Amino acid sequence: MIFISGHDDYALKAFKFSAIDYILKPVDPDELVKAVNKAANISFVDQDKEVTSYLNQKQIKNTNTSQDQQVLLSDKQHSYWLNHSEIVRCEASSNYTIFYLVDKRQLVISQTLKSFEKSFPTNLYFRSHQSHMINLIHLDKYLKADGGELLMKDGSRVPLANRRKSAFLQITEHP
Numbered sequence: 001m002i003f004i005s006g007h008d009d010y011a012l013k014a015f016k017f018s019a020i021d022y023i024l025k026p027v028d029p030d031e032l033v034k035a036v037n038k039a040a041n042i043s044f045v046d047q048d049k050e051v052t053s054y055l056n057q058k059q060i061k062n063t064n065t066s067q068d069q070q071v072l073l074s075d076k077q078h079s080y081w082l083n084h085s086e087i088v089r090c091e092a093s094s095n096y097t098i099f100y101l102v103d104k105r106q107l108v109i110s111q112t113l114k115s116f117e118k119s120f121p122t123n124l125y126f127r128s129h130q131s132h133m134i135n136l137i138h139l140d141k142y143l144k145a146d147g148g149e150l151l152m153k154d155g156s157r158v159p160l161a162n163r164r165k166s167a168f169l170q171i172t173e174h175p
Helices: 008-016 029-040 045-062 113-119 162-172
Strands: 002-005 021-024 070-074 079-083 087-093 096-101 106-109 125-129 132-135 139-143 149-152 157-159
Touching: 002 029, 021 029, 070 106, 087 113, 113 125, 113 132, 125 157, 125 162, 132 157, 139 162
Parallel strands: 002 021
Antiparallel strands: 070 079, 087 096, 087 132, 096 106, 125 132, 139 149, 149 157
């Protein structure tokens, strides 16, 4: 990641997030070329995780938690800017999280479900099970039979762990 800013006081923070270079405005074209060449020779897998996590945390702290708030998800090849309203649910798969979207796409992101649980708005998301987190705006029904299951508007079924039932009933209770 190359940071470009008109303020030198952010340089230390940039390097804490593994910045490759920090360029002050106005940008010197030679400096930019050197920075890009340096970046071309570096693998970004771990950097992407750190930067994505940082941006998501900042985003939650600095904006309201509406369903139209955007979140950045990055895999090895792409970065996706999504509104929270586009995410139906998330499922853990080892150190990866599978995002199920309204448009039926699935994104596999190399971060744990726990990291998203910590940074996503608690008024929109609920961790229903060790391996599942749902977006409450896409919840269709609570099926009480067979230990409890959540039916999402896209037709998917998500387990509700016994230890999470009381928390679920508390947050979905209407006065």
